Amino acid sequence: MTEHGAQLAGSGIFGGLSADELELVSAAARPVWFGAGERVFLEGGPARGCWLIQDGCVALDLLVPGRGQVVVQTLGRGDVLGWSWLLPPYQWNFGAVALRPTAATELDTDQLRTIADQDPRFGYALTLSLFQACVQRLQATRARLLDLYRSPQGQYRSPHGQH
Amino acid sequence: MASTENASPVAEPMLPVPYLVAERAAETHDCVTLRLEPARDSLPPFQPGQFTMLAVPGVGEVAISISGDPATQDGTLTHTIRAVGAVSAALRDAPLGAPLGVRGPFGTTWDLPSATGRDLLIVAGGVGLAPLRPVMLGALADRASYRGVCLIAGARTPAEFLFRTELAAWSRRADAEVELTIDQPSAGWDGQVGFVTEPLARLRVDPARTTAFLCGPEPMMRFAAQVLLRKGIQAGDIRVSLERNMQCGIGLCGHCQFGPILVCRDGPVVSYALAGPLLSIREL
Numbered sequence: 001m002t003e004h005g006a007q008l009a010g011s012g013i014f015g016g017l018s019a020d021e022l023e024l025v026s027a028a029a030r031p032v033w034f035g036a037g038e039r040v041f042l043e044g045g046p047a048r049g050c051w052l053i054q055d056g057c058v059a060l061d062l063l064v065p066g067r068g069q070v071v072v073q074t075l076g077r078g079d080v081l082g083w084s085w086l087l088p089p090y091q092w093n094f095g096a097v098a099l100r101p102t103a104a105t106e107l108d109t110d111q112l113r114t115i116a117d118q119d120p121r122f123g124y125a126l127t128l129s130l131f132q133a134c135v136q137r138l139q140a141t142r143a144r145l146l147d148l149y150r151s152p153q154g155q156y157r158s159p160h161g162q163h
Numbered sequence: 164m165a166s167t168e169n170a171s172p173v174a175e176p177m178l179p180v181p182y183l184v185a186e187r188a189a190e191t192h193d194c195v196t197l198r199l200e201p202a203r204d205s206l207p208p209f210q211p212g213q214f215t216m217l218a219v220p221g222v223g224e225v226a227i228s229i230s231g232d233p234a235t236q237d238g239t240l241t242h243t244i245r246a247v248g249a250v251s252a253a254l255r256d257a258p259l260g261a262p263l264g265v266r267g268p269f270g271t272t273w274d275l276p277s278a279t280g281r282d283l284l285i286v287a288g289g290v291g292l293a294p295l296r297p298v299m300l301g302a303l304a305d306r307a308s309y310r311g312v313c314l315i316a317g318a319r320t321p322a323e324f325l326f327r328t329e330l331a332a333w334s335r336r337a338d339a340e341v342e343l344t345i346d347q348p349s350a351g352w353d354g355q356v357g358f359v360t361e362p363l364a365r366l367r368v369d370p371a372r373t374t375a376f377l378c379g380p381e382p383m384m385r386f387a388a389q390v391l392l393r394k395g396i397q398a399g400d401i402r403v404s405l406e407r408n409m410q411c412g413i414g415l416c417g418h419c420q421f422g423p424i425l426v427c428r429d430g431p432v433v434s435y436a437l438a439g440p441l442l443s444i445r446e447l
Binding site: 057059067068070071072073074076077078079099136139140141143144146147148149150151152 | 193245247288289290317318319323344346347348350352353354355356357358360361362364365379380382383386
């Protein structure tokens with residue numbers, strides 16, 4: 001297995017792919033670096049590329065009139081950045097900017113999509129890998145929606161100071 | 164539950180001992196940390212994870228976890244209180260010199276010594292950081308006794324983190340890893356945005372050598388524990404601090420019954436092997 005293949009296998013996200021499938025992904029991979037403040041992509045732009053973050057921190061943001069660029073989530077080591085390339089209209093829904101110097105593995109998504117179209121078994125395995133990451137992100141977002149740390153004023157209980 | 168044994172019993176557990184507010188520090192818009200000095204005699208020393216019953220004369224009594232330094236020898240007690248009801252609001256507003264009644268310390272402990280030689284993973288959500296502060300202070304004071312020390316703390320916004328000065332100091336230490344994350348995007352915050360489970364999921368752990376300490380809202384502890392279990396950490400190596408309606412503090416009244424346990428006596432700190440199945444029972 002190539003160095004990229006081994007790195008991808010160890011990432012967790014692509015851990016479920018077979019050795020052959022990992023080789024296909026790693027053939028489309030290259031290391032990239034982003035400086036602090038460097039924009040990876042802009043909201044609304046054509047969605048090409050997918051990044052597996054090796055180190056650093058990337059913020060997902062969007063422009064809110066009156067508030068500027070609002071960060072909705074940050075990603076770090078082991079996270080996948082960018083999956084809008086997989087679905088029409090192939091357009092970024094959010095922007096991404098490196099908050100700190102960031103090392104990542106960039107995947108050539110044109111190449112991956114072409115292989116996936118030709119080999120549905122690979123396409124399915126790849127989609128499952130990304131879906132797993134997507135579900136984890138969705139669950140964390142749902143947990144945030146619960147607003148669990150809000151003041152429980154008017155409720156009951158203790159001993160952490162609730163009465 | 165060898166890991167969270169109840170500490171030595173208190174001689175007169177139902178008798179409030181008079182203390183005076185010696186110091187107050189506003190933590191957030193609704194939280195304050197109070198340092199209490201004994202008016203005469205002091206209560207026995209506490210262990211991290213334990214709580215006391217704090218009484219405001221004429222208002223009432225409430226269970227509050229101890230957030231102070233376990234190395235404190237002068238008989239003082241430190242509590243961090245969020246104002247959410249009549250008693251806690253009175254505590255939040257208690258001026259310097261105000262008399263309070265204190266019973267305790269009660270309940271089980273985080274039992275930090277049993278994690279000697281292991282990685283400590285401390286996960287706090289919101290005011291759940293208060294009962295975990297003594298763990299962090301104890302671990303850092305005896306740093307050589309542990310492998311890694313990692314704190315992951317979540318809050319709604321940057322302004323709602325407790326102990327912000329201390330968090331900043333811990334973040335600068337080379338021998339500890341501190342990850343802070345907020346739920347709600349805030350202007351001027353250049354740190355992490357996301358639920359505590361996200362930095363937790365990114366963490367590389369040695370599951371056989373990690374002891375986790377979780378405190379926060381129950382769903383947060385459940386979600387965090389699920390991440391840890393997926394990483395291969397055994398439920399018995401995950402400790403959680405439970406919250407129920409404590410009244411007597413010594414397992415007599417039964418108000419804090421949680422399935423087979425009384426949280427004031429058998430908790431608040433319990434193993435997730437015990438708490439996990441109970442937390443999913445709606446009727447409890």
